[in-house]
Amino acid sequence: MTKKGSLLVVGTGLKAGGHLTFEAQSAIKNADKVFYAEGNPLIVYQINSLNPNAQTIADLYGKGKPRNVTYSQMVDRIMTAVREGLRVCAVFYGHPGVFVYASHKSISVARAEGYEAQMLPGISAEDCLFADLGIDPAKYGCQSYEATDFLIYRRVFDRRSTLVLWQVGIIGQVDYQGRRFEPKGLELLVEVLLESYPAEHTGIIYEASQNALFLPRMEPVAIGKLAEADLTTISTLVIPPAPKWSVPDMERVKRLGLENYIKNRAELAQQ
Template sequence: MTLHADRREPDIYIVGLGIKGIEHVTRETESVCRRSQEILAVPTLPAGMTHLRDLCHRVTDLHPVSYREDENRLNAYDTMSAMVLAAALDHPPVTFATYGHPLVYVYPTRQILDAAPYLGLDVKVLPAVSALDTMTIDLDFDPAIDGLQMYEATDLLVRQRPLQADVPCLLWQVGAVESVLYSSALNSPERFFRIKDYLLRFYPPEHEVAAVYSSPHPLFDASVVRFTLADMERHHDQLHQGLTLYIPPLSRRPVADADLIAKVESVEHLRSITHDTAAPGPRSEK
């Protein structure tokens, strides 16, 4: 991605529409949408498209022209990124607007960023509210306490990634586990047999987990379904493709460095690892 020292308009803006409808759309995003010749969007609600049409005279909904039942989702992402790049070559600047954050589980963004330099196109990505941001609220969870590990559910299985049972875990796209094909069909219990067995390598059957779906509508609360790992497949009808699985830690990891924990509140130790900002810095070598 090109860094812009000047104020020249990039050819492509990549923005996120947040999770909870137009309430999460930032003023910065609205500003670049107004300056765009076209917005190519993947919204979650019709109200999102309506809002975008208030900002730009030309808005294209990418969802119906990209996704096909039982086809690889990568085909949909290829279509999206190709349409954005073609529009930018023809009538820049354009905006690619997706729900959530544009760099959190949005593969077309990566495709656009990788291809743009070869086409002589400049791209600027703007921050937005992601599902990770909303899930910390939905779960009353602060990752600063015990850290956080998170993986895409199918990637966890195919790479056999090890899990730390004392660190909170998020498994994204658990409702779409074991397939890269787009489908509107409901999940069956069998979809969750393999991932349940894998999780039981690290957690006991009675460990309670939560499947969370942050509401995209301002009038509705988030959906949080709690169950034990032993009962995971019994909730197959509730585990749709938008859910993320939260696995709380089994226990707190004990302190291993007693010497350091004794020093973290010590003024003397603080002074030993800092220096007076007024003091001269080290001489540069010639």
């Protein structure tokens, strides 16, 4: 038998006034208690309007405080309310399951203790960049990494596919430092990228709009000049491939009988 008390984890998307899904709104509205880790004041206003029992968990961040301590405290705060028998809704920005430790951890702790727990999808930064930058992952494929993880684990990637690097503005920064840009690590990133890309190959610094009044930031930057770029805590780096790097394996094309498909695809690419 499942216990009294439950957890629903939802995301707000990135843009105020448009990205909060109907099911997320309903989850917030119908909860006994809402916790949110959200900094956009318009979205905070919307959450509080939907449910007066909403409380921030962003107060757990502290300058210089290790992020993992903050995240554990978020899980504790969420789980304390679930254990009290409340229907709890935890709200995170973007997609709640994309680069959010506390959301996944809360769900696994709740389930391990016998509570019902579920996550609803939201609109992530990657969803926004597919739309704003006109990138379809069907075309060359798409690889997504957290920038510090990408560097320290020597992630093996393929420059023939789009490369998305999250948290490029806070490489190596495990302590929370607010919105201050942290240049540490960018030089190492450039060094590593130059093993695969020519210095003049262009990436895009991307920041999705957080408010209908503003346009997204979509700033081209040569890989070799990346260390001089103005990155923030919300910057995502996108490196599209050069189309000429994609060359089909004709042996495999023949085995699959896809000669015409390859010809049509090449013709489409010329248009």
